[in-house]
Every structure is written in structure tokens, then in C-alpha cells.
Amino acid sequence: MIYLDHAATSPMPADLRDAYVAALELVGNPSSIHSAGQRARAALDDARARIATTLGVDAIEVTFTGGGTEAVNLGIKGLYWSRNSDTPRPRILVPRTEHHAALDAVEWLASHEGAELVWLEVDSLGFLMLDGLAAALGDGSDVALLTTLHANNEVGTLQPVAEAAALAAAVGVPVHVDAIAAYGQIRLDPLPPGVSAISISAHKIGGPVGVGALVVRRTAEVVPLLHGGGQQRGRSGTMDAAGAVTFALAAEHAHAELTTRATHKRMLRGRLAEGIRRHVPEAVLHGAAGAAVRELDADRAAELDALALPGTLHLTVPGAEGDSLLMLLDSRGIAVSTGSACQAGVPEPSHVLRAMGLSEADARGTLRVTVGPLTTTDDVDALVAALPDAVRRAQAAGLAGRTPRLGR
Amino acid sequence: MSGGVDSAVAAARAVDAGHDVVGVHLALSRMPGTLRTGSRGCCTIEDSLDARRAAEKLGIPFYVWDFSERFRDDVVGDFVAEYAAGRTPNPCMRCNERIKFAAVLEKALALGFDAVATGHYAHIVTDAHGNRELHRASDEAKDQSYVLGVLTTEQLAHSMFPLGTTPSKAVVRAEAAERGFTVAQKPDSHDICFISDGDTRGWLAERIDPVQGAIVDRDGTTVGTHEGSSSFTVGQRRGLNLGVPAPDGRKRFVLEVRAKTNEVVVGPREALAIRQLSGSRFTWAGQDPVDSGITQPVDGEPGALHPFDCHVQVRAHADPVPAIARVSTLADVSSGDGNGNGNRTMQLVVDVIEPLFGVSPGQTAVVYVGTRVLGQCTIDRTVSADTVNAAPVSADSVSAAPVLTQGRS
Numbered sequence: 001m002i003y004l005d006h007a008a009t010s011p012m013p014a015d016l017r018d019a020y021v022a023a024l025e026l027v028g029n030p031s032s033i034h035s036a037g038q039r040a041r042a043a044l045d046d047a048r049a050r051i052a053t054t055l056g057v058d059a060i061e062v063t064f065t066g067g068g069t070e071a072v073n074l075g076i077k078g079l080y081w082s083r084n085s086d087t088p089r090p091r092i093l094v095p096r097t098e099h100h101a102a103l104d105a106v107e108w109l110a111s112h113e114g115a116e117l118v119w120l121e122v123d124s125l126g127f128l129m130l131d132g133l134a135a136a137l138g139d140g141s142d143v144a145l146l147t148t149l150h151a152n153n154e155v156g157t158l159q160p161v162a163e164a165a166a167l168a169a170a171v172g173v174p175v176h177v178d179a180i181a182a183y184g185q186i187r188l189d190p191l192p193p194g195v196s197a198i199s200i201s202a203h204k205i206g207g208p209v210g211v212g213a214l215v216v217r218r219t220a221e222v223v224p225l226l227h228g229g230g231q232q233r234g235r236s237g238t239m240d241a242a243g244a245v246t247f248a249l250a251a252e253h254a255h256a257e258l259t260t261r262a263t264h265k266r267m268l269r270g271r272l273a274e275g276i277r278r279h280v281p282e283a284v285l286h287g288a289a290g291a292a293v294r295e296l297d298a299d300r301a302a303e304l305d306a307l308a309l310p311g312t313l314h315l316t317v318p319g320a321e322g323d324s325l326l327m328l329l330d331s332r333g334i335a336v337s338t339g340s341a342c343q344a345g346v347p348e349p350s351h352v353l354r355a356m357g358l359s360e361a362d363a364r365g366t367l368r369v370t371v372g373p374l375t376t377t378d379d380v381d382a383l384v385a386a387l388p389d390a391v392r393r394a395q396a397a398g399l400a401g402r403t404p405r406l407g408r
Numbered sequence: 409m410s411g412g413v414d415s416a417v418a419a420a421r422a423v424d425a426g427h428d429v430v431g432v433h434l435a436l437s438r439m440p441g442t443l444r445t446g447s448r449g450c451c452t453i454e455d456s457l458d459a460r461r462a463a464e465k466l467g468i469p470f471y472v473w474d475f476s477e478r479f480r481d482d483v484v485g486d487f488v489a490e491y492a493a494g495r496t497p498n499p500c501m502r503c504n505e506r507i508k509f510a511a512v513l514e515k516a517l518a519l520g521f522d523a524v525a526t527g528h529y530a531h532i533v534t535d536a537h538g539n540r541e542l543h544r545a546s547d548e549a550k551d552q553s554y555v556l557g558v559l560t561t562e563q564l565a566h567s568m569f570p571l572g573t574t575p576s577k578a579v580v581r582a583e584a585a586e587r588g589f590t591v592a593q594k595p596d597s598h599d600i601c602f603i604s605d606g607d608t609r610g611w612l613a614e615r616i617d618p619v620q621g622a623i624v625d626r627d628g629t630t631v632g633t634h635e636g637s638s639s640f641t642v643g644q645r646r647g648l649n650l651g652v653p654a655p656d657g658r659k660r661f662v663l664e665v666r667a668k669t670n671e672v673v674v675g676p677r678e679a680l681a682i683r684q685l686s687g688s689r690f691t692w693a694g695q696d697p698v699d700s701g702i703t704q705p706v707d708g709e710p711g712a713l714h715p716f717d718c719h720v721q722v723r724a725h726a727d728p729v730p731a732i733a734r735v736s737t738l739a740d741v742s743s744g745d746g747n748g749n750g751n752r753t754m755q756l757v758v759d760v761i762e763p764l765f766g767v768s769p770g771q772t773a774v775v776y777v778g779t780r781v782l783g784q785c786t787i788d789r790t791v792s793a794d795t796v797n798a799a800p801v802s803a804d805s806v807s808a809a810p811v812l813t814q815g816r817s
Contacts, residue, residue, distance in 0.1 A: 324515075327430075327519070328519060393518055396518035396519075400511065404478075404506070404510040404511040405514065406510040406511075406513060
């Protein structure tokens, strides 16, 4: 199988798997007082410190969670409740292109906790528009928080996080950054001043599923989601020493090889984009990466390329449903994604592309290809070879599905 | 793969037969109903998970195809519009006609598949010349050939029904259990899948503005009022709430729903009996009756067919009854010069040997010759068998109610 869906989850390399299995042999509960517990605790604290190092923060600022979604929920809800503990600050500023973990969390706050959502616009490449943010912030007195992705999980566009956080910090508004797609792909250290909390996840970089972390700066406070034993700052629940150890190792590998991996992935992404342009000219490449491919000015192209995740290419093919393309490629042993959220396996039109100005019809046929550190040129060449036939069939199927001739 | 036991076993048999099988679950609604309740058997998240689990057991790829928009327009929209027009549609037939063996089949063919296989109980027989015929299933009690009567030659050519020769549903359940399918004992679905609580009247009332109107007898005398004509179907007895008893003291039934005038016509049971039904929307399942050697064309009347013996079935679980069918020109909607030279519309006309009850415009009449499904029509018109009122029904009437002769007291 050719696996080109690393943004969904990146396979665990053998050395990490061995480390994970070895760490599972730690017998104690990290909160236990006996020596077995202390050994597990030592491994966990060590992992916490190593992850803190990758972000340039202190260990006390890292709270392990049961995955990225919990981290995002704790970051957003925790900051919201904290900000509303003394005086009402109902407004949450949120770009339209957020991941569903954030979208559903803020929608829940709106429907259950009286939050007022202020939707922030993005441009056609998916960049948050800062003038709109500045206007929405106002004097900040009634704003609970700003939450934003660091890198868009669908199209890969990197957000102007430092600039946005500076604007928010100027009016005292805390910022939560969902860096799950970005962590281990690009360097996040040093965190911009003004960022209060940042969510990361292990399985996107080859670590185990169900392990994530919320980094909460010393200056910020989150009200917990889970109550139970007070094991960590802002979170209760038995701590997962083996998961944390493996997460830390994956994080260290990713950061040690950050530049070489990024260079490798950029090369593969470029090769893929070039192949698609040649063999499926009607395909539209989206986001900053797509714009970089189209840009004729070399300096500007390099600038745009640097503003995209190195390993993500996102495209639409007119008239073809994304799930048809996915199925046809799957039947050839190539795993890709539509990139958008699924309801019971049905891809919805991409809300990210809609926010970037595409029509609902155009936002339907999405394909997201994401490469990983072990992806080869043969892998992307196989996709380029399989794509034209898949596109031809998917376009015919798209037409048939919309306006069937039979049964009329 | 609906998530039910039939499609799971059908998929398993297709795999066993050596086909390259992909499981497809249709997302037909975006209703947020998440868990199954009662006897419902499709369209919930749980059903989707059941279907996926069966595909996993079989080791075949599984995908969910979203046809919710097509389903909304072609099946749900049609259902509402038909009721609003005073007719009684069958949404399952419409779904087979427009979705499963149309939109799904065409998409599948375009993607490189050869056929759509389903868990319907029906049997495809290939004759000596390679022509495909649709027949009743071996298990007459489960036979679903009626709801497949809309399939045309082209659709049949790409359809597979692996359960068609199974002697009984019990065999299918036993096979499912043997194969380790979790759905082996899942209840059959009975209700209309898109009406989650089974309350069709209530569901329709939310979609068709109910307008109060008169309930009249065959003389046109008002005998009561109703809260919206679209909530009545021909043959219905309950829910009329008539305060005044009938003069003869007998029970009264809905004979006709007149959508245009918002009237509901009631009368005695015998007035529900019909001797003829006809419809201009008809299709042949496989070879037409002439190529099948069943009848001959009528000379000088293109498209018309001489009468032939058959059986007709008007509901999914109705008994087939002996009848004589023919195709004739529906002269009164011809837009020509009055001599039959205009844009002729043909109709399938079925005369039943014995008076038939429970026939309503909008229903589908499926014509059988032996076990073979020959074709079908959507019923536009009926002619009453009530000998007291044996006048022909006017062409634009879509009712089972006899037309009264002038001056009758």
C-alpha cells in the first residue's frame, strides 16, 4: 500500500513501536507513592520535559491529554470559563477555517454557555485577515479568547500566528493555538508572546493515538474539563506514562530531523504538484502551496511555499467527487483523503474551501495528499500515474450521480 | 448494504461467487437520528455501522455514498407531491427506480463496476437467447419483485439479486449467523425509512399545509369536514370522524381525494371495487410483450398492443389477480387534430376479471405472466366496478369514485 494520508495519522516507525512496548512495561501508576509509581512518574516527567523543550517552554506548562481533541477543548473551554469567572466576556473570535475540534467546541459554548461567536474571515489562500481580527478585538474587554489553527489541517496554509497574538495581547485577550497539524512539521519554538495555550498531538508525528498535550503558559489559566484526582495542572485522570514517553521520542525525532524532513517533503510535494499539473491540468491546487506552484516570480513562489505545511497538497478536480477519487485510488492501493470532515463516512463540502471563496459545488471534490518522512518519489509517482484514469472515471460518475439517465 | 441481514448475506454470496465486491452504504438522509428504535431498519448511524461491520467480516472495502440530495428530490419530494395531489405513492419503488438502480448504478458503472447487487428477494432468469427476465423469488412470502417492477432492460442487465432463489428468510438468517454477522437477528424494516417515528400522517401534516375542507358523499352532499385532504388515502375508513351516520347505516370509506377542490369523497365499500386501471407511465422489465411472444401489435395504431392474459398486483403485499392487459392510445390527451394524428400518448390498460379493492391512483400496478414480471405502470385512472354507477370515469379524474349520471336521485 502507498500511504499518502500522514495528516490523518502518521504510521508509527519500528523504533518508536519498540520504545512504546518497552515503556508499557513500566508497572506503576505515576501518581502512586511507591517506587514502582515513582519510576513511572520519572519516565513521565522526563517525557514532559522533553516535549517542553521542543516548544521552548517549561515542563510545568505541559499538560498531557487523551489526544488532540481533548487538548483543543480544554484550551478553548478552559480559557473561556477562566475569562468569564470574574466578569462576563462572552465573545470568542474564531476563523471560519478552523478544525471541527475547535468549531464544535465554540458552537457548544455558544449554545450552552452563552458565548457569542465572532467569525473571522480568511483570504483566498486561507490566510487569516488581520485587519478583520483587529476590528473584532476592539478594546478586548468583552472578548474571552481568540482561537486559531497554526496550520490549516486541510489546505496546509500557515497562519500569521505571531501577528495575531500580538494584536490580541495588546488588548489583553488570551490566544489558543491549535498546532496539531503544525507540530513536528515546522518549528514552533519560540512561541510568540501572547499565545496562552497551544494544542499538540502525538499520532500526527508517528506517536500513539490518544496522546496529546495542551501547553498552558504560566501567565494563563484554564478551568478543567475533567474533575477527579487533580493529577495534572488543569486535568484529572491517571497519567499515561508509556504514551507520554513515546510521544516525547516521536517529538524529539521530528524536531531533530525537522529541516531534513521538511526539505524531503517539500521536494515530494513539488514533484506531485508538477505531475498533477502535467497530467491532470484541470485540477486546482489550493492554499499557499497551490499559489506557490502557480506563481511565476521565483522569490514570491518561495515565500508562499514557506507559508505552507511542507507535506500537504490539497486539490479539487472540477466535476469529480472527492470520495469517488478516493475510492478509485484506494482500489489501486493508494491511500489519500478528502481532507474534509466526515459524517458517518460521507465527506461534507469543505468549509475551509467555502471560507476561501469557493462555491459549494467546487468545495465538494476535494483530495488531500499528505506525505511523511518515509514517503518516496516512487510513491508520489504512482499517484500521478493513477490519477488521470481515476479523474476520468470520477468525472463520469459525478455526472451520473447528479443527473442520472436511468430511471427517468 | 443497508445494515440489514439481507444485504449482508447478498454481499457474502457475491463474494463467494468470485466477484470483486465493494460494499456501499447509501447515505439517504441527513437526519440526526443516531440510534435505531423499534423496527426501523435503515438510514441511522447505527445501520451504517452495522453495514460496515458486515463488510469488515467479509474483508471487502466499504464506502458510504451520499445520495441524500437526490433522495430528497426524487423520493421524499415525490412522496410529498404525490400525497398533495391526492395520490398514494410507493417511495420504495421510487427509490429503486431513481436511486438504487439509477443514480447508484450509473455512478458505479462510471467508476468501473459491472453491476449493483442488492438483498432484494427476486430472481433474474436468463433465457436461451441471453435475455434477462425478472421473476418472483423462490420464497413467495418474501418476494420483492413487485418493488423492482420499475426496472428496465438496461437496469436489469446490471442488477444481481443473490437471495432470489433462497427458500426462506430463515435460511438467510441462519446463514448470517453462521457467517458471524452481528445483524443475523436484526428485525426486518417495515416503515418508510425517512419517517423516523412511523407516523406518516403526522409527518405529511408538517409538510403539506392542511386546509380544512368538506367530506362529501357520492351525491356531492357534505357529510363532514376534514383537516386537510392530503392526509387521506383511498380505501381508508378510520379517522373520518363523520358525525352524521350514513343513511343506510353502513360503514363509509374514502373513495376519492380531490386535491383540486380539497374534497374527500366517501361511500360504501362496494364503491371501492374497480374493474379497470390504467396509466400512461409504464415500462417493460426486460423484453417487451411482443418480443416475448405474449401478444401482437395492433395494426395501424403504433405502440398499441392486443389484449393478453396476465396477473396484476397493486401493492407490495397484495395478492396478484387475473387480468387482461393491453396498450392503447390515450386519445383524450392527444394534442393533434382530433383524428389521432397528434403527439400520441400511450397507456397500459388492465381489466381485472374479478372486481379489485384497494386501488388508488399513484400506486404501481405490476403485470406478471406466471412468475415473470412483465412490466408496470403508475396508476393514473381507475374505472369502478360498481354496477349501479357503471359510467366511464372521465379522463382527467384520478379516482376510484364512480361518476354519477345526471338526474339520479
